[in-house]
Amino acid sequence: MTGAYIALQSGDAGKPLTRYSLLDAPPLAPVNAQGVRVILNSQKKGQLNPGDPVMFSGFRVGTVETSRFNAERRGMTYQLFIASPYDRLVTSSSRFWPESGVTVDRSASGLRVESDAIVSLLRGGVSFAVPSGWEPGRVARNNAEYLLFDDRQSIERSHYTRHVPFLLLFTDSVRGLKPGAPVEFRGIRLGTVIQVPFVLPGKTQNMATDYRVPVLINLEPDRFVREMPDFNLVQRLKSGIARGMRATLKTSSLLSGALYIDLDFVIDAAAYSGSQVIASYEVIPTAPGGLNQLQQKLVSALDKINHLPLTPLVMQTSATLKQSQRTMGALQQTVKDLNQLTASPAMETLPVELQQSLRELNSSLKGLQPGSLAYDRLVGNMQRLDLVLRELQSLLTLLNRKSNALVSDAATQADR
Numbered sequence: 001m002t003g004a005y006i007a008l009q010s011g012d013a014g015k016p017l018t019r020y021s022l023l024d025a026p027p028l029a030p031v032n033a034q035g036v037r038v039i040l041n042s043q044k045k046g047q048l049n050p051g052d053p054v055m056f057s058g059f060r061v062g063t064v065e066t067s068r069f070n071a072e073r074r075g076m077t078y079q080l081f082i083a084s085p086y087d088r089l090v091t092s093s094s095r096f097w098p099e100s101g102v103t104v105d106r107s108a109s110g111l112r113v114e115s116d117a118i119v120s121l122l123r124g125g126v127s128f129a130v131p132s133g134w135e136p137g138r139v140a141r142n143n144a145e146y147l148l149f150d151d152r153q154s155i156e157r158s159h160y161t162r163h164v165p166f167l168l169l170f171t172d173s174v175r176g177l178k179p180g181a182p183v184e185f186r187g188i189r190l191g192t193v194i195q196v197p198f199v200l201p202g203k204t205q206n207m208a209t210d211y212r213v214p215v216l217i218n219l220e221p222d223r224f225v226r227e228m229p230d231f232n233l234v235q236r237l238k239s240g241i242a243r244g245m246r247a248t249l250k251t252s253s254l255l256s257g258a259l260y261i262d263l264d265f266v267i268d269a270a271a272y273s274g275s276q277v278i279a280s281y282e283v284i285p286t287a288p289g290g291l292n293q294l295q296q297k298l299v300s301a302l303d304k305i306n307h308l309p310l311t312p313l314v315m316q317t318s319a320t321l322k323q324s325q326r327t328m329g330a331l332q333q334t335v336k337d338l339n340q341l342t343a344s345p346a347m348e349t350l351p352v353e354l355q356q357s358l359r360e361l362n363s364s365l366k367g368l369q370p371g372s373l374a375y376d377r378l379v380g381n382m383q384r385l386d387l388v389l390r391e392l393q394s395l396l397t398l399l400n401r402k403s404n405a406l407v408s409d410a411a412t413q414a415d416r
């Protein structure tokens with residue numbers, strides 16, 4: 001309505017000037033406002049905009065003042081203002097990361113969903129904090145520079161500045177293993193996966209003879225410096241490899257199918273003589289893991305069962321069953337003869353002890369006649385044993401043709 005005009009904010013310190021830089025927009029905070037200004041550097045564009053909130057533990061403590069592209073650094077530079085008394089929260093150990101409102105991360109640790117404060121949910125912004133376990137550090141000076149991290153999880157990794165690379169060669173499928181996945185020993189994190197698959201510098205892999213997939217990892221000794229300053233991670237690892245420690249792939253989340261690398265002792269591990277170096281990288285020996293290891297154990301057990309002499313055993317059991325039936329027939333004839341003997345008048349002429357013995361023998365044999373409980377149990381057990389052996393023979397024939405038939409459905413075939 002009134003046309004273009006120039007506005008200014010007065011200062012209360014410094015020398016008088018006659019030349020000033022004309023800003024495109026008024027500053028979001030007065031020049032003489034109490035607080036601290038910090039500079040954030042980032043290689044990504046569009047993360048922050050002027051006016052976005054600066055958050056600490058969910059509370060707004062400042063504002064993003066400017067956002068510009070730095071041609072010399074080939075990256076973005078953001079200026080933040082944190083008002084007093086919250087400026088004392090910014091220290092040399094503070095770390096900054098952008099807030100997008102809702103963060104969804106599908107990694108080796110599973111599915112993680114985080115929601116920020118309602119202000120960040122609507123407008124985004126940037127948060128800062130001192131990571132857990134770190135020293136608070138000194139109070140930040142004005143115009144101190146910081147790196148803007150991609151997310152809060154990447155801040156933890158930035159604390160471990162020492163990295164010892166190792167090379168792993170897997171015969172298992174590495175699908176689901178991503179950069180950033182943890183390297184653990186019995187649940188204790190030792191390092192991080194760097195590249196999958198890893199292209200060996202100066203090496204050409206012959207896929208016709210070697211199907212192993214190279215994976216590059218970094219062990220991070222600084223993870224143990226604070227609690228165990230005398231702990232040598234690399235030396236302990238090499239000592240463990242000599243005693244059967246191997247690297248295996250394990251599933252960390254059935255929902256996402258993500259994998260991680262587990263270092264642990266393997267029973268009956270193949271002998272490993274000395275350290276192996278490929279393209280200047282030391283190699284950690286690997287072993288089959290997960291379902292592949294289970295399938296190998298299953299196939300080994302089935303091979304042992306398959307070598308059992310089941311066919312002669314089935315034939316011998318059938319012959320035993322037939323012989324038992326003949327024995328039962330002879331036993332029935334013996335019981336019939338005893339009944340006739342004990343009922344004849346000649347029985348009375350025998351001694352009393354002999355008569356008693358014959359009657360007891362007759363009573364015992366009656367318990368093995370057809371229809372008696374013992375007879376039915378004996379015949380039933382023999383018939384069930386014969387049936388089980390015949391079914392087991394059919395099962396082993398199927399497993400011999402398809403070793404994973406217990407895990408996946410076997411294709412049906414027409415009867416012959």
